[in-house]
Amino acid sequence: VLAPAPAEPLSWSGLDLALILVMFTFGGWNEMAYVAAEIKNPQRNIVRGLVVGTVAVTVLYLLMNGAFLSALGPGPMAASQAVAVDAVSKAFPATAGRAIAVLICISALGAVDGLIFTGARISYALGTGHVAFRPLGQWHSRLGTPVWALATQGALSLAIVLLAGSFLDTIIYTAPVVWL
Numbered sequence: 001v002l003a004p005a006p007a008e009p010l011s012w013s014g015l016d017l018a019l020i021l022v023m024f025t026f027g028g029w030n031e032m033a034y035v036a037a038e039i040k041n042p043q044r045n046i047v048r049g050l051v052v053g054t055v056a057v058t059v060l061y062l063l064m065n066g067a068f069l070s071a072l073g074p075g076p077m078a079a080s081q082a083v084a085v086d087a088v089s090k091a092f093p094a095t096a097g098r099a100i101a102v103l104i105c106i107s108a109l110g111a112v113d114g115l116i117f118t119g120a121r122i123s124y125a126l127g128t129g130h131v132a133f134r135p136l137g138q139w140h141s142r143l144g145t146p147v148w149a150l151a152t153q154g155a156l157s158l159a160i161v162l163l164a165g166s167f168l169d170t171i172i173y174t175a176p177v178v179w180l
Helices: 015-025 027-038 042-072 074-079 083-089 096-129 131-137 147-164 167-179
Strands: none
Touching (some): 042 083, 083 096, 096 131, 131 147, 147 167
8 A cells, every 4th residue: 555645835836927817817907098088978988898897807717717627627727737728628639729729819919909009009198298208199190000109119018028038027027017
C-alpha cells in the first residue's frame, strides 16, 4: 500500500497575474464615458449601458467558469494550461484548439478595435483642450479621424511592446497605468 503523497503547500504564485486578467475582464465598463457625447439621451442611456454591460460581463464570466469547472473538475482545471481548449475538447476533441483560437482572435480584434479608437479619442480631446498637445486634437478632413492621436498611440504601444520583452510583462507593467 502506497502512502498518500504529501499535499503541496498553498502558493500565491500567479495570483497577481490572475487578478490582473480578471480586472481586464471587467475593465471596459467605464469606456462608455469616452463616447458619451455621441449617445442619445445620455442621462438615461449611459447609466443603463454601464449597468447592463457590467451585469452581462459578470454573468458571462460566471457561466464560462461554471462550464469549465463542470467539464473539467477542479483538479484538471487548476492544472490546465488552456482551460477553454481542454473543456471544449471533451465534446469536440479534433477541433477544439482551432475553434477556441478563432473565438479568441475574434474577441481580441473586437477589443483592440474598441481600445484603439476610444484611446485615440482621449488623446484627441486632450489636444483640443491643451495647447501643448494641439497636434493630437486635429481631425483629418479626408480620413475623418484624429490621425496624429492614432499615430502617437500606435508609437507608444509599439514602444511598450518592444521594451517590455514579453506579453506577460506587457500586461503586468501596463495594468497599474490602465487602472490608475
